[in-house]
Amino acid sequence: MHAASDQLTFDELGTPLRETTFVVFDLETTGTKPGPNGITEIGAVKVRGGQVLGEFATLVNPGMPIPPQIVALTGITGAMVYDAPPIERVLPAFLEFAAGAVLVAHNAPFDTGFLRAACAGHGYVYPKPAVVCTVRLARRVLTRQDTPSFRLSALAALFGASTTPNHRALDDARATVDVLHALLERVGSVGVQSLEELMDYLPEVTPEQRRKRGMAAHLPERPGVYLFRGPNEEVLYVGTAANLRRRVRTYFTGSESRGRIREMVALAERVDGIECSHALEAQVRELRLLAAHRPAYNRRSKNPRKSWWVVLTDDAFPRLSVVRLPKDGALGPFHNQATAKLAADVLAGATGLRTCTQRISAVAPSGKPCALAELGRCGAPCAGRQSVAEYFPSVHAVTGLIGGVDAGPLHSALRQLEELAAAQHYEQAARRRDELAVLVRAVARAHRLSALAAIPELVAAAPDGNYGWEFAVIRYGRLASAGVARRGVPPMPVVDALVAAAETVTPEPGPLHGAPPEEAGLLLRWLTKPGVRLVRTAVPWAEPAHGAGGWQEWLERASTATALEQAAG
Template sequence: MRPVQAQLAFDELGTPLRDTTFVVFDLETTGAPPGPSGITEIGAVKVRGGEVLGEFATLVNPGMVIPPQIVSLTGITQAMVYDAPPIEEVLPAFLEFIGSSVLVAHNSGFDTSHMRAACEGHGYVWPKLTVVCTVRLARRVVPRDEVGRYNLTALALLFGAKTRPTHRALDDARATVDVLHGLLERVGNLGVHSLEELMGYLPEVTVAQRAKRHLAADLPSAPGVYLFKGPKDEVLYVGTAKDLRRRVRTYFTGSENRSRIREMVALAERVDHVVCAHALEAEVRELRLISAHRPAYNRRSKNRHQGWWIGLTDEAFPRLSVVRLPRPGVLGPFRNQADARTTADTLAGASGLRTCTQRISPRSPNGTPCVLAELGRCGAPCAGRQSVEAYGPAVESVSGLIAGLDGRPLHTAAAHVERLAEGQHYEQAARHRDELSALIRALGRAHRQASLAAIGELIAAGPDGAGGWELAVIRYGRLASAGVARRGVPPMPVVEALVASAETVLPDPGPLHGAPPEEVGVLLRWLARPGVRLVRTTRPWAEPAAVAGWQGWLNLVSEAHSLEHVG
């Protein structure tokens, strides 16, 4: 008869500690700082569920003299390590022994820094494993008046370790195993039963906050969006998770250093949720919920407008203006007004548009030419030196560049940078180069977003990592429907069902047809992931070529900029 396996309790969600493999290790060294040499002994014990799975112990030739005080402390002499293997011969076996286990050490920073330096010094990669420090954990759960000091000897005595620490690696590792088990028993009484909870345990989480774990009790282990709600049913905070229940629990037992979030948890009285098909839908729903509720504890709630845009004014001699509304023919969005203004100035200088704000009458201009006119950077239409017809090509080139049809202003700006560099005006050249780079990036971003937002319906599928497909129906830059075709399920019937139930999206005027820029950006990043395929679109998805060809120049500039900083 097969034994009945006990169902995991709510507190044991995550990776249960009893199922976690720990490698408890200790080093002895010559006292030298971390480097490719200096280790004299390694001892390690592999345990899981209280059972010892294996041990690793070896002396190491440190490649240097062991000081007398270290010999007195550890008992390891120069003669003992004379025939011992050097660290470069020990590392492969030790790395194989630890595998993907959770590492444990008393004062882990000392031991891991020496092992990391040894690996780097001999061409090995020190693995990025979870590390538990028994000193740090002891300070959190053992009162000082109970133990006096947090050294290994004191803690081994407190927890009745079977092995007495002797400043020899294997003995100290064995003693640390018993200390670890004693500490885990104590944190278990505080509701910490999984590896995730152990790593997230902090004393700053109050008893009252820990008592709110019941708020996550009814959440499913599924991807989605969670909403913390306050005493007046107001939304305090919105977040996303691959596993709603596990993620929300970390707010009550987790390592949350943000004081505002701890304050939010203290106010919360309920956690609502929305289950999503996959991470893309969760991320989009999070953006929409933040926009709708403006939660006080979400940073993105502070500035929820559609960004800043650059557009031509409607007058006889148009100029570039920074505006808030994304009307047709504008460039953007920009995150802040300063970036928009800088880009507008760069574009005006590259095209020959005026930068003054006065309104100019083509019949009776009565202005005084500015400094830019004297420098040849403005045709001075304010003084009647330039007619509407002569000014027109500059306006057309800017309109064409924003639309992705004309790259002449970019060529003009690049030629100016080259002339400055040839004239050895390097600081000015570098400044104009960086401004041109920012303009190219802004144009590329705007064209990518506009090209997606112009498509009435685009259906895409991305691998879910388990042999199935994550599906998305995108209409005019907005996620209209989302679903999953699991492994073995024909995807096309699922696609048709998603299309039939998808949200109706009516486009608005403007470059993004009313779609929020952040949502378009999220969709573009998802579509660019490896393995994502287009199922079908109502029109070809293409970006303008007039600016896209400048990506190579931008890459060269970025590389040159990096080398300049190195030099």
């Protein structure tokens, strides 16, 4: 252990600031509340050692109106972003531009909050980079005698920035670069020479955090998973990192401000690291460790593998039921019970399936028709008005949609909402549209996941960014083996070795053949990233021809309409 006043040793100095790559960025948005959409412009400058390495700039279509006060502030109008790409197309390019760098922003919590929300809303993993806030750093370095304000415009004027900030993303990012360099010069005079020392220099570092920074010294500078362990060897927290040593060190510096995590660090006695071949393997291992240990300080571990499924009951007149355990022919997975129930209700309404929970005899039904029967939305098999044979087409329609052979229920639901709109019941039609969108997304996701989980073995490769390859061997929707072939190494012998050493996976009943939904989803996102290639597959990887795949354009229009309605109040 180190004393609270200890200086870092030579081996612990980490990355010198002159060798650290910073991506200084700024976002323009439609408001102040982070959400999956709402970004109107991204500007970023990549710098190292005082030299500009590259710039990134683009307008973004936020999918919603830009408030007049924001237009007045930034000058960005709806017409300017009309033909701009949406954030789901811009985000992967920006994440690639910033990969491996320290993010810098003026009032960083605002910008990183929007980045986190965009990643979460569009299926991207937030990379958890080190972040430097120039507002926070300026407050640490400067006094009120130096500057009466810590606004970007005031600091840019104080330090003679070459670019005047004007509430446009790239210009503000360029101005922030000059502010950052000026602040780094000042902290250099007090002995801050490395990235780790810079993060440690920022405020709100407890003595307990500083004393425990040596717990990261044994970890490799490789991608992997880390586990904080408590006094009884219990796992307190699990995380992933592209560089294990560097990431774990941040828990003992000023970059870590979360109260729960500080409490966890105070309890921790040891940090274990599991080295992985690449980021995908680390993410899969993290999911499995969360499910195995359910660490108290991981929010994601509270309900590991908690999924819900929609199934047909096994009786004469089947209905849709929401359950926890999937079986063959189930629709899902759903993240929560409410969404699963909503999808079941929409599907039942589109097919004429009954929604009551009573068991109905095929021989002598003796029930009374309910209100839905009187409205013509149920055939009333409970009262003997509908035979098993007459009821069967509704069941067949449901199984056809789930099986990907018939999208009839989706078209039926669409006709229902179009009839409501034609009758000028606009609010009810909008509600039905949003409900149908839930079902379309659920069916599309179910088909994609089940198609992947049905493949006995699939081998894929992704470029590692340095003319090498990262490999994954996937069996029935689970990662069975992972490895790399660095630049100059013949790839196919590596593939053969990985396949030979891969974990044996036995398929189980259910749509995903036993694969955990989160793991299958993670693998699917990786497989569909730009640049990933299929090396070999035991059977063709194909999604159903008659499902929700052809509804993507409708879904985008529906999402845009919903966003516009919400923005309009």
